[in-house]
Amino acid sequence: MLLSFVYVPILLSYLGVTNYGIWMTIMTIINWINYFDIGIGNGLRNLLTSFIVQNKFKEAKIAVSTAYVALSLISFLFLIIGSVAIILIDTKNVFNSVEPLKLVLFISFFFICINFIFSLSKTELYSLHQAEKTSYILILTQCINLVGIFSLSLFGNGSILAISILTGFSTAISYIIFSMEIWRKKKYLAPNFHLYQAKMLKAICNLGVEFFIIQIAVLVLYSSDNFIIIKLFGPDAVTPYTTTYNAFGIVNGLFGAMIAPLWSRFTVAFVRKDFIWMKKTLNKLNLSLIPIILVLLCGVLFFKPLSVIWLHKTLFFDKGLIPMMGIYYFLMIWGSIYSTFLNGIGKIKLQLYLAVFGALINIPLSIFFGKYCEMRTTGVLLATIICMVISNVPLTIQAINYLRKNSSN
Structure with missing residues (x-):
């Protein structure tokens, strides 16, 4: 939060009031994809916690592997649909701006699809009762953002494209680092794509689908x-x-x-x-x-x-x-x-x-x-x-x- 206090005024100064408003709106819309996991993240959280507390580590590994496979397929599908949508939409009308935004949207959407998959690392941490480490991910991300925006502010002003690359990269690298660390310490949480099971996906989604509907409704309500x-x-x-x-x-x-x-x-x-x-x-x-x-x-x-x-x-x-x-x-x-x-x-x-x-x-x-x-x-x-x-x-x-x-x- 302290890092955010420093970051926000520098970002606002760099982009200006109008471009800052556009960027915040882009981030809101792009981040909507995080809600479209069919409830897999929240469904996995409850199921994985139950497996771990009962020492069912084999079932835990199958559940994690199944979730990663499913989210990878969903992410790839969204990348295709999103790319087509970006080509077709009139950004000037949608964002009420004359700024060229298609490339910004492409880059932001690409990174959010990658982060969509690796965000399951947070679910694994919650299931291990290590919720504080999800904040470490945010701290690392914000540190990279702060160094990046400070460097950008020295060489120019107002590039939403540069901010989209910085934001996407910082989140992706943070998720990947923490995912590797989790998998190194807890082998049963490292996904193995060969362990995918349709019946396990059904078990995850039994409660997950209801979570998904709630997520979409919350998306409309808050975002x-x-x-x-x-x-x-x-x-x-x-x-x-x-x-x-x-x-x-x-x-x-x-x-x-x-x-x-x-x-x-x-x-x-x-x-x-x-x-x-x-x-x-x-x-x-x-x-x-x-x-x-x-x-x-x-x-x-x-x-x-x-x-x-x-x-x-x-x-x-x-x-x-x-x-x-x-x-x-x-x-x-x-x-x-x-x-x-x-x-x-x-x-x-x-x-x-x-x-x-x-x-x-x-x-x-x-x-x-x-x-x-x-x-x-x-x-x-x-x-x-x-x-x-x-x-x-x-x-x-x-x-x-x-x-x-x-x-x-």
Whole structure:
């Protein structure tokens, strides 16, 4: 996060407000491919955790190998489809810009397809209860990005193409390094393409398909805002929105670092029927919301003057955007507590229905509040907040009722 604080203003200075907004939108759209794994990543996470805790290492190796083969085929398919789509689309219309962006999209899409496969290393780390090492991957990536953007800023300005190459390369090399290290230490997690089994893929996807539908719905709910903003209000409006989003996201990132291991820990507790531990853990997480509220409130009060110091320039923020962002991240953190618990124990039906419903109403609500109510980016964010409230309340009730029933038994 500290590296990001240094990186963002240098990147913004290098690209300028307009190109920065375009690049953030490109990254949002390109990263959508990470959600199209048919739920293999999350399905593998629960299954692999169960195998490891039961010392079924042969089954674990088959599961990992099957997942890598399946993701490699999906990635190759997406590379072909994406390349054709990039050739056919009118980038000037899509991104509301005269910048030539096809080569940028090709390079970004190529790297994201490679990273799509090697991102399974994070699933392996979660299953080993080594969630902290997924952050090491991000740190290495950000270090390479920081050195790269600093070097680029010495020799020129404004090249989105150079940034696309730098970003793709840094992520790919980080994933490959950590994947090799995992496979060296845990031989049973190294994929062997000859061990692919269709029945194992079915076992992964039994729960994985539901995760996949949730992922797609979440994609529409959380990742469409930049695209809506750039279409309705132009790329300049994306920059203050994403800057606020990234700054407040620090709180979510810190909480995410704390909660990341718990998905797999909940899976282990579920296998062992340790409902008392689950209940105590959720109570502790709920108490952590109190300091989070105070931190977000401070962020709302002091963000504007701090942003000038941070970015070395003054940005125009739509009225109400900053306090709305504080509410947004509180709801996200609250929701992540109960979704992590329910994901870990595999109770995701209700979450699936709520996610799909939220995805269906989010874009129309965003256009209504943003355009017709003239709330601009604040209205787009308000639409997402409404969808989050609709989801968070039922999921919280479901989790509490589940634990009350099972811990009493």
